[in-house]
Amino acid sequence: MKIEKIDSILKKHEYRHSEIIGIMQDVQGIENYLPEGTLRYISEKLELSLTRIFDIVTFYKAFSLVPRGRHMIKVCCGTACHLGGAMQNLDRIKRTLHVREGETTEDRMFSLETVNCLGTCALAPVIQIGEDYHDAVIPGKIDNILAAYSAGHERQEVATD
Amino acid sequence: MKVPIIVDGLRVEIDQGTPIINAARKAGVFIPTLCYHEALKPYGSCRLCMVEVVHDKQRRLVTSCNFPAEGGMEVFTDTSRVRQIRRMIVELLLARCPEVLMIRTMAKQMGIESSMFKKREANECILCGLCVRFCEEVVGVSAIGLANRGIDREVATPFKVASDVCIGCGACTYICPTGCIEMVPDEKTPRLRRMKMGNLTLVPCTNNYQCESCPREENFLAEMKNVITEFRSTYRRFTEKK
Numbered sequence: 001m002k003i004e005k006i007d008s009i010l011k012k013h014e015y016r017h018s019e020i021i022g023i024m025q026d027v028q029g030i031e032n033y034l035p036e037g038t039l040r041y042i043s044e045k046l047e048l049s050l051t052r053i054f055d056i057v058t059f060y061k062a063f064s065l066v067p068r069g070r071h072m073i074k075v076c077c078g079t080a081c082h083l084g085g086a087m088q089n090l091d092r093i094k095r096t097l098h099v100r101e102g103e104t105t106e107d108r109m110f111s112l113e114t115v116n117c118l119g120t121c122a123l124a125p126v127i128q129i130g131e132d133y134h135d136a137v138i139p140g141k142i143d144n145i146l147a148a149y150s151a152g153h154e155r156q157e158v159a160t161d
Numbered sequence: 162m163k164v165p166i167i168v169d170g171l172r173v174e175i176d177q178g179t180p181i182i183n184a185a186r187k188a189g190v191f192i193p194t195l196c197y198h199e200a201l202k203p204y205g206s207c208r209l210c211m212v213e214v215v216h217d218k219q220r221r222l223v224t225s226c227n228f229p230a231e232g233g234m235e236v237f238t239d240t241s242r243v244r245q246i247r248r249m250i251v252e253l254l255l256a257r258c259p260e261v262l263m264i265r266t267m268a269k270q271m272g273i274e275s276s277m278f279k280k281r282e283a284n285e286c287i288l289c290g291l292c293v294r295f296c297e298e299v300v301g302v303s304a305i306g307l308a309n310r311g312i313d314r315e316v317a318t319p320f321k322v323a324s325d326v327c328i329g330c331g332a333c334t335y336i337c338p339t340g341c342i343e344m345v346p347d348e349k350t351p352r353l354r355r356m357k358m359g360n361l362t363l364v365p366c367t368n369n370y371q372c373e374s375c376p377r378e379e380n381f382l383a384e385m386k387n388v389i390t391e392f393r394s395t396y397r398r399f400t401e402k403k
Contacts, residue, residue, distance in 0.1 A: 036320055051297075052303070052306060053319070
């Protein structure tokens with residue numbers, strides 16, 4: 001990440017220790033993950049120990065130290081989705097993309113994650129890709145859904161509950 | 162400002178806002194602790210120092226190591242509620258690290274033979290944060306810190322690679338209440354010793370723990386000497402009982 005860019009983020013947050021989470025969110029918003037070099041630079045500039053930063057980064061699930069794909073796939077494994085067959089969907093995604101949970105595909109297109117509830121149980125089993133929700137997913141539909149994203153046609157479908 | 166508080170029926174005067182454990186110590190009332198150390202800021206992670214406080218007609222359980230004293234407080238350190246909660250904490254600790262002498266002794270004193278909780282894989286760290294806080298507050302380098310959360314929480318160096326700021330002082334070894342940070346000879350230079358705790362990589366002391374001729378600042382050395390003396394006396398106490 002470019003040093004000028006980090007500096008502008010730090011300036012926006014007025015070099016405050018208390019805004020470390022906001023700073024890292026901004027970095028992650030640009031890079032999709034937190035590069036080690038950037039964190040070392042932030043630690044030096046803020047005069048905040050690297051152990052403290054590492055503690056925060058590893059504490060919050062929203063932060064990632066490894067590069068993530070352009071599209072985040074969140075497979076809901078909550079009660080309703082689990083009963084609706086979320087595990088079969090998950091298996092199918094794993095096989096199609098050749099990744100496990102928490103991993104990113106080689107072309108940096110998708111990252112796979114499981115979540116415990118997306119709060120839209122009426123749409124079960126639900127999968128969130130980026131900002132879009134896909135409801136009543138069955139393993140047979142998955143290839144089509146993923147193909148749309150790989151081809152660059154992002155479907156705009158937001159849950160209406 | 163000095164304020165009077167009552168600890169187990171004894172009247173003690175301490176500064177307002179200081180932790181109530183100080184009042185108990187002043188009154189000579191023993192409160193067991195694992196994560197508390199005079200040289201460091203209170204942290205409140207081991208929960209063993211739980212006491213019952215009556216203030217403004219309210220009766221509640223608090224951790225005495227970080228609860229600020231106020232005038233008119235009444236502190237009870239040995240009620241059934243306190244005993245029950247301490248027992249529970251010790252049982253949980255015993256399930257986490259059944260091999261640690263200090264915790265076994267503590268459990269024995271409370272009459273706990275075995276823990277009712279499922280034993281986890283061998284782990285000697287109780288995440289009291291003493292090593293982390295000593296490294297940050299007294300040594301001033303912050304070479305080690307806590308990482309992850311929940312059952313994965315552990316003491317680690319940033320990015321889990323060898324620390325580049327560790328000075329190899331060995332303070333973490335001495336201050337650790339469970340002895341899970343060991344001092345071992347360095348692989349490269351066996352003459353020097355370094356700290357070891359699982360995969361934690363720390364550097365050896367270049368001065369080989371000749372603290373008297375150490376170029377480090379005096380404040381740190383004085384505190385370090387206190388820690389070492391205290392460590393040796395506790396260690397002796399526990400080994401003698403054994």
